[in-house]
Structures are given as structure tokens and as C-alpha cells.
Amino acid sequence: MRLTHLLQRLVSAPEFGPFVLLAAEILVFTVRTPVFLSASNISNVLAFTPELGMISLGMTLLMTAGEFDLSVGSVFGFAPIIMWTVYNTHTASLETGFLIAMVLAALIGFINGWMVTRLKIPSFLVTLGMLLVVRGVALYITDGFPQRTWSANSVLTNLIVGEFSLGTLRIHASVLWFVLFAAILGYVLTQSKAGNWIQAAGGNADAARARGVRVTQTKILLFILTAVISGYAGITSSIRVSAANPNSGTSYELEVIAMVVIGGTALTGGRGTIIGTVIGVLILRMMRNGIVLVGVPGLAYNIFIGAIILGMMALHSWLERRHRAGT
Amino acid sequence: MADELVRMERINKFFGHVQALNDVTLSVRKNEIVGLLGDNGAGKSTLIKILSGALRPDSGEIYIHGAKVKMRNATDAITRGIETIYQDSALVTQLSIARNLFLGREPLKAPRWFNRLDQRAMNGAARQLLKKVGITKDIPPTTPISALSGGERQAVAIARAMHFESELIILDEPTNNLGVEETQGVLRFVRSARDSGHSCIFIAHNIYHVFQVVNRIVVMRRGKKVADDIDPKQTTIEGVERIITGMSLVEQKG
Numbered sequence: 388m389r390l391t392h393l394l395q396r397l398v399s400a401p402e403f404g405p406f407v408l409l410a411a412e413i414l415v416f417t418v419r420t421p422v423f424l425s426a427s428n429i430s431n432v433l434a435f436t437p438e439l440g441m442i443s444l445g446m447t448l449l450m451t452a453g454e455f456d457l458s459v460g461s462v463f464g465f466a467p468i469i470m471w472t473v474y475n476t477h478t479a480s481l482e483t484g485f486l487i488a489m490v491l492a493a494l495i496g497f498i499n500g501w502m503v504t505r506l507k508i509p510s511f512l513v514t515l516g517m518l519l520v521v522r523g524v525a526l527y528i529t530d531g532f533p534q535r536t537w538s539a540n541s542v543l544t545n546l547i548v549g550e551f552s553l554g555t556l557r558i559h560a561s562v563l564w565f566v567l568f569a570a571i572l573g574y575v576l577t578q579s580k581a582g583n584w585i586q587a588a589g590g591n592a593d594a595a596r597a598r599g600v601r602v603t604q605t606k607i608l609l610f611i612l613t614a615v616i617s618g619y620a621g622i623t624s625s626i627r628v629s630a631a632n633p634n635s636g637t638s639y640e641l642e643v644i645a646m647v648v649i650g651g652t653a654l655t656g657g658r659g660t661i662i663g664t665v666i667g668v669l670i671l672r673m674m675r676n677g678i679v680l681v682g683v684p685g686l687a688y689n690i691f692i693g694a695i696i697l698g699m700m701a702l703h704s705w706l707e708r709r710h711r712a713g714t
Numbered sequence: 715m716a717d718e719l720v721r722m723e724r725i726n727k728f729f730g731h732v733q734a735l736n737d738v739t740l741s742v743r744k745n746e747i748v749g750l751l752g753d754n755g756a757g758k759s760t761l762i763k764i765l766s767g768a769l770r771p772d773s774g775e776i777y778i779h780g781a782k783v784k785m786r787n788a789t790d791a792i793t794r795g796i797e798t799i800y801q802d803s804a805l806v807t808q809l810s811i812a813r814n815l816f817l818g819r820e821p822l823k824a825p826r827w828f829n830r831l832d833q834r835a836m837n838g839a840a841r842q843l844l845k846k847v848g849i850t851k852d853i854p855p856t857t858p859i860s861a862l863s864g865g866e867r868q869a870v871a872i873a874r875a876m877h878f879e880s881e882l883i884i885l886d887e888p889t890n891n892l893g894v895e896e897t898q899g900v901l902r903f904v905r906s907a908r909d910s911g912h913s914c915i916f917i918a919h920n921i922y923h924v925f926q927v928v929n930r931i932v933v934m935r936r937g938k939k940v941a942d943d944i945d946p947k948q949t950t951i952e953g954v955e956r957i958i959t960g961m962s963l964v965e966q967k968g
Contacts, residue, residue, distance in 0.1 A: 579829040580820040583813055590806035597768065597804050598818035599789035657808035 401651035402663040404702045409670050416677035426555035432676050437565035440668040441620040443646045444572050445613035447664045452609050453589030453656025457514040459617040461521035463636030466492050466618030467625035468525045471534035496614030500607030525633040534631040544626045561623045573661035589656025649699045717744045719913050725774035734760045736937040747914040749928035756934040766798035767791035797880035799871045805859045812840040812855040815874050843873040865896025872903050884915045889923050933957045
């Protein structure tokens with residue numbers, strides 16, 4: 388009796404659909420090619436997953452609060468450009484450059500949030516404008532050329548994305564940061580007072596405001612969080628691949644939003660899940676990796692991503708309707 | 715008056731060129747249920763929104779227990795013991811009953827630095843409150859509002875007002891869209907609120923509902939207060955209807 392009850396709750400959880408899809412995906416790829424579960428391939432997937440994954444975590448909270456941010460990909464490219472330009476021109480130390488980049492990212496997030504909440508412009512338009520401005524600045528200050536990043540091997544770069552071995556796996560520190568961020572933000576969303584405010588702000592902003600919830604501040608803080616975490620992810624990536632390209636992160640915004648909604652977070656706000664997002668990140672990143680391994684042309688990747696998004700949206704809406712009808 | 719709880723004095727409010735409120739004065743005593751009546755556009759909602767901090771008046775003062783206060787936002791009103799229940803319940807439908815009850819005033823677990831909700835306390839209090847407002851069905855407090863009926867939602871909003879010991883509970887069209895039984899529940903609540911020392915302002919289109927519970931009826935028409943002291947025991951429903959529509963003026967003159 389209790390077991391069936393538990394099972395029922397598990398199946399009706401918003402993360403259940405994405406979880407089944409992830410399991411099926413791993414199964415299919417493993418059957419098709421043994422390379423998929425080899426240590427070197429897992430290391431490979433774990434190397435590039437945290438970067439988009441971190442942005443998705445921030446985006447999950449922002450979307451739960453009823454807003455989204457299209458400028459994350461630009462900030463992903465912009466922050467490392469700032470950090471490495473400061474360092475390569477001998478303006479300041481790498482650590483100072485890192486701080487400057489983070490502060491500028493926070494400022495971008497603040498401007499996004501301020502314009503959305505105070506000027507009441509839809510976040511689609513505000514962050515679309517910001518996408519172009521930030522990308523433009525990154526291209527302008529570098530003349531479009533990548534910045535050197537390999538000359539620095541400091542405590543900071545090791546802390547952010549240093550490599551170590553775990554048995555036969557090569558793990559980057561960024562994986563640990565991703566897990567830590569996911570744990571913290573998952574806690575914030577489900578266990579904390581702040582999380583209650585985030586969900587209320589996205590669910591019914593007027594009702595929340597009438598109860599004394601500071602909706603505006605909550606949303607601005609989430610825009611700042613999303614921008615800072617995107618900048619941090621960009622810096623992580625620049626150190627790992629030893630290049631800060633002013634074009635990197637292009638079109639990441641859509642992939643990130645796809646990861647978040649596949650995981651079960653509502654595009655319209657009010658409902659969000661960090662666990663679902665982590666699953667969504669794994670689904671899309673493993674898809675990109677597995678498709679190449681099983682021999683599907685890389686150019687066909689988008690067909691699969693699009694199909695997954697459509698399929699998951701259909702599933703979520705069906706579950707939603709069944710949930711409503713059942714009560 | 716010594717037992718006066720709230721007094722709004724000479725409140726004016728303009729929306730562009732339209733004067734929504736014209737020198738309106740309204741007072742509510744302790745343990746009193748005031749019915750606020752008026753046709754659409756009479757200014758009832760505007761007056762109530764000013765009292766609950768959602769709107770600011772262009773001129774006029776608000777006194778609580780004789781002391782002048784400023785209502786800048788909803789929190790100001792709530793901390794001064796004024797709780798408003800709007801017709802659409804103003805609940806976050808995605809959140810659970812317990813999370814809605816404590817929205818904006820969530821109890822935290824120590825150490826407070828962790829910002830952690832005390833979910834056990836929230837669910838416990840919610841369970842007690844739901845019983846108190848007459849939801850006899852066994853609904854777990856973790857149920858999202860979206861799964862509740864209109865009457866159950868209204869009951870949750872009422873439970874919230876009761877829990878936070880509000881001195882004045884404003885009910886804005888609380889019986890709209892409710893079934894017969896649910897309406898009776900709301901009216902029962904209003905009576906019990908008075909018995910336990912609360913005051914109420916009760917706004918409704920349905921005069922029959924108002925007549926059943928209030929001590930005094932105030933009527934507004936086109937932004938002005940046109941009657942203040944109607945005793946429902948000594949007036950007929952038709953008489954009040956005439957005042958609302960303005961027909962009594964013609965009669966008095968003639």
C-alpha cells in the first residue's frame with residue numbers, strides 16, 4: 388500500500404518523464420556502441436557538461452520567477468574576454484581580472500533586471516537587446532580575435548577547472564562546482580523562504596506583492612545570479628579549452644532554455660525543478676556526444692534536439708491536463 | 715469615539731480627470747461588520763485598495779486607533795492588522811496551501827542564516843486552520859491551490875486572515891462564484907470573526923448576503939458616500955436598493 392503510494396508520487400513528479408528519457412537515451416547509446424560508457428568518453432562528457440549546466444541552474448530559478456534571459460550566451464563569451472584582456476595587457480593580476488569580469492557580469496544582470504521590473508519591458512526584448520550589446524562589446528575590444536589564455540597556470544585556474552584523476556576517469560574541478568551549485572540552488576528553490584518567494588513571483592506576482600513579497604528585488608537578484616553564473620561558466624570554459632573567443636557561447640541561450648524546459652520547469656513561471664534541469668542538461672549534452680559516436684552526422688544533431696523538445700512539451704502538457712482533470 | 719478602530723478621513727482619489735473618490739470619510743468600530751454597497755464604479759474597490767495599501771490617496775488621512783498612519787504598500791497594512799481578501803482570492807495557484815498561508819511571513823528554522831522554511835510548523839498550522847474554517851474534507855496542506863474548488867480557495871484566504879490575528883478583515887466580493895454551501899461558510903466565518911473580536915468590511919453585490927451579517931450599511935455612489943448609518947434591521951432591501959441607484963433622492967424631493 389505504502390509502496391504503491393510512493394510509486395504513484397514518483398511517477399507523477401515532473402522529473403519522472405525526463406528521467407525515463409535520459410535512461411532510455413543511455414541505454415540506446417550503450418547498446419549501439421560500447422565506447423559510450425568508456426572511461427575516456429565519460430570524462431569527455433563530464434568536461435563540457437558543467438559549463439552549459441551552470442547557466443541552466445541560474446536560468447531555472449529565473450524562469451521559475453517568470454522571466455528568462457537571452458543574454459547568457461553573450462555574457463558567457465564576454466566575461467572571459469574581460470578577464471584575459473585585463474591579464475594579457477598587464478593591467479592587473481588574473482585574480483583582479485576575474486573579479487572585474489564577475490562585477491561586470493553582475494552589472495549586466497542588474498541592468499536586465501532593472502529594465503524588466505522598473506521599466507516593465509518584457510524580458511524577451513530587454514535581454515535580446517543586451518545579447519547584442521554584450522556580444523558587440525566583446526567583439527569590439529578584441530577586434531574579433533581570441534585572447535591568449537595558456538600562459539596562466541595559477542591557483543585560481545586550478546580551483547576553477549583543474550584536472551584530477553578518479554580511478555580511470557579524468558575529472559575537471561568544474562564538475563564539482565556544478566554539483567555544489569546544483570545542491571545550493573536546489574536547496575534555495577525547495578527549502579528556503581527565498582524559494583517560496585521565487586515561485587510566488589512567477590506564479591502570481593500581484594498576489595505575492597499583496598502579501599508583502601518583494602517581487603522586484605527577487606527578480607533583479609535572479610537576473611544578477613544568472614548573469615554572474617553565465618560569466619563564471621564562460622571563464623571556466625576559456626581556461627579548459629585554452630582560448631577566450633569573443634564568439635564563444637553564441638546561441639547557448641536557446642540550448643539552455645531547452646534544457647530547463649525539458650527538465651520540467653514551466654516557461655510561464657511558478658514551477659521549477661533543479662533536479663529536472665540537471666537531467667535536462669544531461670539529456671541534451673549526452674545526445675550531442677552520443678549521436679556522433681553512433682555515426683549520425685553531426686549536422687543532424689538539431690533534428691534530435693528539436694524532436695526531444697517537442698516530445699517533452701507534449702508529455703508535460705498531457706501530464707498537466709491529466710493532473711487537472713484528476714482533482 | 716473610543717472604540718473606533720479605523721477612520722479614513724476626507725479621502726480623494728483621481729484617475730486622470732476622473733474623480734474616483736470625492737471626500738469620502740469612513741469609520742469602522744471594534745467588533746463591527748460594515749457592509750459597503752454601491753453600483754459598479756461607485757468607488758468601493760478604490761476606497762478599499764487605499765485602506766489595504768494597494769493605492770495611495772491624492773489627499774486625506776487614515777487613522778488606526780486614533781493615530782495617523784501612512785499606508786505605502788500592502789505590508790504596511792498587514793503589519794497594522796488590516797487583511798484584505800480579494801474576490802479572486804489572490805493566491806498563488808502553483809504553491810501549496812501551507813506555502814500560500816504563510817507567503818510573505820514564512821516561519822524559519824534556526825539558525826535563521828540558512829533561510830530554511832519550517833515546513834513542519836507550516837503544515838501543522840495549516841491543518842488546524844483548515845478545520846477551523848470548515849473544510850471538513852481531509853485535504854493535505856501540501857496540496858497545490860490549483861487542485862482546490864473556488865470555495866476551498868476562499869476558505870484558504872480566510873484562514874490566512876484568521877491566523878495572523880488581523881483586527882480588520884476586508885472581504886471584497888467574497889461570495890462571488892461560490893456555491894450555496896460555500897457562501898454559507900463565508901457568512902458563518904464573518905459572524906464568527908465578529909464574535910472573536912475582529913472587525914470586518916464586507917463588500918458584495920448580493921444585498922441579501924450583506925443583510926444577513928452586517929451591523930451597519932454604508933452606500934457609495936459615483937465616488938461619494940451617500941449613506942452611512944443604515945441599520946439592516948430597520949431597513950428593507952428595496953429601500954437600500956433605491957439609495958444605491960439614486961432613486962431615493964427623487965422621492966425625497968418630491
